[in-house]
Amino acid sequence: MVILFVLIALLVLTVVVAANRYLWRRLVRDTTSGPGPARRAGAAAIAGGWVLAVGALVAERSGAPFWLQRTLAWPGFLWLALSVYLLLAVLAGEAVRPLLRRFLERRARDRTPAAGTPVPQPQSVPAGARSPEQPQQPEEPVSETPAPSRRLFVSRVVGGAAAAAAVGTVGYGTYGVLRGPRVKRVTVPLAKLPRAAHGYRIAVVSDIHLGPVLGRGFAQKVVDTINATQPDLIAVVGDLVDGSVKDLGPAAAPLAQLKARHGSFFVTGNHEYFSGAEQWVEEVRRLGLNPLENARTELPWFDLAGVNDLAGESEGQGPDFTRALGDRDTKRACVLLAHQPVQIHDAVEHGVDLQLSGHTHGGQLWPGNFVAAAANPTLAGLERYGDTQLYVSRGAGAWGPPTRVGAPSDITVIQLASPQA
Template identity: 70%
Template sequence: MVIISIVVGLAVLAAFGALHWYAWRRLVRDTTRQGSVLRRSGSVVFVAGPLIAVGALMISRAEVPFRLVQILAWPGYLWLAFSLYLLLALLVGEAVRPLLLRWFARRDTTAEVGARSQQTPQLAAVAPGPPAVTEHPLAPESGPPPASAPASPSRRLFVSRVVGGVAAAAAVGTVGQGAYGVLRGPKVKRVTVPLAKLPRSAHGYRIAVVSDIHLGPVLGRGFAQRVVDTINATQPDLIAVVGDLVDGSVEDLGPAAAPLAQLRARHGAFFVTGNHEYLSGAEQWVEKVRELGLRPLENARTELPAFDLAGVDDVRGEREGKGPDFAKALGDRDRSRAAVLLAHQPVVIHDAVRHGVDLQLSGHTHGGQLWPGNYLAELANPTVAGLERYGDTQLYVSRGAGAWGPPVRVGAPSDITVVELASRQA
């Protein structure tokens, strides 16, 4: 097993290096002259960037000072996002490059033929004899136009610079816009979910759903405060924090999570673990959120006036002898009452259906976070984002409030969702 992990790791690193070599070749080697300052500077960037990125990923789980993790995280994670979109842009450039070269070659050929045509009458006027019989040697031959000549080295350099410059600008713009969308904080999304068993008295009940905040070396206390302020502004009846709150230990991130103590809702705030809690010390974080005033639901249920609220541990906990226990959370409940389940990963929806859950609230997917990651997320999750029905159970998946790894989102904006329950008796 260890040997397989090493082989896979080496293969990933080799592919990572090969992709960066290709990007360096197109963006640096093909656009600069041998020995120039620009080529040397670009080469340094394309060596340092991936090394810092790999270092940021490896050091995040190592026993090193948290400050060092923070120093490497910003440039390392941003480089990962930048290299992704630079690669995509360069691949598009591969299709555009030959078209530009052909266009320039045709334009140069047309200009050359036109110049020769303008010279022919002048030379013919000096030459003796009838022009209809004697054809000047410089006149273009009859028949099809000459084939396009190969592009000159200077023309190829110009095209490479245009394609490379546009690709780099597109990558920087995409990552910049995606980072701004994360750092400004999530926007509020509102969804109405009708529940057949919900009593009329609970019509319009509001649950603020927040997932995947991912407090860590990049997103810290300031981001947590923006999330809390956004949630409180919606004036919810209940707050559901459905996992992946943190990426780090209580010792390092306890101060960053402190604003969660300000969460306010009529029926309180509840919490279930996500897979990242089990990478960060789940037991310590469960106790920490309890200290902050949230109520953890560890395979447990509470009976609210209008419905049952249940929560299950994340499936990652199975590696530690925990994980979701639906029988414990839902086995002996009164099924005539509506049931709302908090579960970090959407994949447990089929267990929720078997246990008569009316609505499951989940996160985990980030909506893909970085396009085209949404296509990969679709392979691993029944629902990537939004509301879908599975039998008599409805599943709502939030895209999450924060971001994992690169603090960037492209095609998957962050959200805090206010789920408004609707009674069909109203």
């Protein structure tokens, strides 16, 4: 197992080094006319970005002082996102490069007189006289600096366009996260739901990821957005934090303002088990949320259950569907809170009507959605598995880079519908 881990680590390191050497060659070496300060600065910028990125990851996972985590997080995580889109943009530029070069060559040929084409000769004019057809023009200074070669010009155009596209993509994706999640509304019919519960609203929020980047101000935006929907019930389905209660308790404080007729409920996500799950369960309880640790509560018209995340198995606190659902009245509708979509198979076996999940972030950074889709039964949205429906939220925040591309953040208001209505 150790040997396999080392081999995978070496493979990843090799790919990262090769990709960054390629970036340096295309964005720095090919766009400069020769060795000098510009090339050294470009190499330093790329290497420095990765030093910050690795430092941010290590600081977060090792529990480094919170001020150090915050110092490294912004530049380090943003560099991760920027490097991805720089690489994609430069790769796309490889298709443009030969087209641009051929266009310039054709343009140069069109400007060059063909062989055998008569070239106008200057008329002989007596000394001191001015030709009426050719007025005297002021002499222009001749530049002693040669123009850049065609290859250098093409590299600069393609490299500049790639850098602008990457910066614009990451900038817009970061703005989308910091602006706060938008509200989605989805109607879900439940066959066992009584008519009196028709239109019942559940606000689903997942993956807030409070941490060294997203703090108290972001939590306040999430709370205000949820409260504005006036839900009957609020479901926080995991990955609330990336850090300890000591560091992030103040950031999570706005959760105490959540308001819903039947209360707010919480289940753990995998990141809670990286951050001290037991402490966070007690903290959210103190803030007024109701943790469902492999437990169930009977609401007036349906059962609401919650199971721990799979990551809790390493601490002996994994999901226990039998404990949460084993003795319930199966004639009543059941809504289950479970952080990871892969838990849907256990939900089907236990007769759950609707599972609410998060975890995937919808991929967060395109083309990461293809990887996330391969690892999860549902990437985002509503799907049916037998008699059980699964809704997966893209999440409200972001992990790592505070950036989303192709996977906008959301808070979803699930409106339950009764067939009897």
